[in-house]
Amino acid sequence: MKMRRDPRSEREARRSTGGERPRFSLMVLKPAVGRLRRSPRIVRQAATVSISPRLRIAWNGRVAPQASGAVLAARAPVETMRVVAEPAFHVLVVPDTDGEGGLSEIDRQLIAAGRSLADSGGGAVCALALQGGDDLGGAGADRVIAVTGIEPLAYDPEGRTAAVLTAIAILSPRHVLFAETPDGSDIARRVAARLGERLFAGADALEAGSDGDTRALRRAQGGSLAQSAKLPRLVSIMPDAFPLHAGLPHEGRPLDEVPMGAADRRISASRPLTVDPDTIALEEADFLLSGGNGVTDWQGFADLAEALGATRAGSRVVCDQGHLPRERQVGASGTLVTAGCYFALGISGAPQHLQGITRVGHVVAVNTDLHAEMIKRADLAIVADAQAVMPALIRLLAERKGGGDD
């Protein structure tokens, strides 16, 4: 590599010692001393991999320079699906049910967590299809076991437990993953108690141990301690702890259906109860109808809440005025709500109010002021008089109920 001149060290070499002022001799020329400076231009040229179609430079020197164009030509045939033909072991995933028959977010996270366990040793992820008809392969499952003999949407923890036990007996999986959700955690504990095995409940993360094994981590002691152990066979997994499967879809090949197995059912009947929405705590409610200072027709507001089946809430101003009780106040000095839908009528959207709705899913706002903060925050914003929209919406909902279909 050619070195550039270093004027500073050349000048230092000419310095003559002695005297008050610095003096430099123009006559003596000693060879340059110290470190040679590198020439960035030459280094860059050596590291350039290709110029077209775009400039590529590998500073780490790991890529040998290629003729341009060669990069594009040699591309492997495109793979569209990954198949694990002969798995070394199985990871059984027991999806939760979200009550509507679809694969929920936590189910996809579970399959992805199973994927990471399987990929570390050439295993296959086998998902138990309690409901059927989902894209389990796309979520990362290699095999799917359908279970016959259980009601897909009914609350039947004992039947599901029997189904999981049958699948475990058939497959003898290395790991079984459950969802740490209300229904999923119940089934996980029933299975663990029946098998007499330890359940690692509510795993938050998987990490590599010092001796190469996988360890699982969970919160213990009310959340103050992290408990870690070598990953046992039965594990339940916290929601939102694992990322979704992002790679190619997997095969999702259906295996033979398994019969549910004998279940000794002692939970004999179950039915959902209709709950008065106004008795639900504000932070728990899923659908909130919230009124602000722009609402004057409070009877209409109550009727609308009933027609929608929504829980009533309000801004601080209306609670101060006594239109709603204090525990119905949303905001920084009220309740931080987590509703899926927040329907705001005549609320300006003061910062103290918006702080209360940061974790809300969808916002619908009605306000007469186009420039209100609430209108900016909303997913569906309507600039109109709330007193006119409320009766129109009540009429529309009543029409549908009376008319049947429309």
Added chain:
Amino acid sequence: MIRVAALLSIGRHPASGRARRAGLDARGLELALRMPNAEVRAFHAGDPHAASLRDYLGMGLETLNVLNVAPGCDPVPALVEALRGVGPDLIICGMRAEAGEGSGMVPYLIAEALGHAVVCDAAAIECASGTARVVQGLPRGRRREVVVTLPAVVLVNSAAPAARAPAFARARRGRIVPHPVEAREDAFLAACEMRPWRARPKRMAVPSGGSAQERMKALTEAKAGEGRLLVNPVPEEAARAVRDYLVEKRFLRGAGDGDGRG
């Protein structure tokens, strides 16, 4: 007359770490004490000298049976043995303990050993002859009623009514009855590694594909609302827009789909 057993563990304040009565177990005891025509017995496996046990007595218990199990030992065999001696129709516990492992396995192991049914997430219990109707408190304020054959283990969650405050005089008057038992050390817990919990950063879904610039943009771009805006529509049009939006997002029963969100 039905025989009820309440399992009470010692809780731990989440911020200060001080011992206290466990919130869910106290709710369970509250349900048991409110039950008409019930004979309630309470059990704890642990140190009989723990001061917070008095809080349970203050709720109106005459006696509390304490099985003297050393810390770090498995409380399940001792509890099973004690419960077998009493033969309760209904065993009430909390969903999770606040101290210790808190994995919520104890009630299931007891039910398995005694051959009882299990119902979780209970918010209310009502006993009839041979069966119990349990109202389950589910997320988002939903409720479900199930009927279970007795004997059963019922796990109480935070939807159950709040526990009454302990009365000082009752707490002093109540008796703690210690029972010596033998217990083995919990080998799994001993093999676990414990360290202080450190919150990890929230996981973001990293988009794949596209150029580096596109991925960066997808991650950093602020996701505003859908931002549909109607300015001064007639009320009917506004009402239709709201209704269609709510139906589309499934917050309102759509035309033809049975019971919506259930």
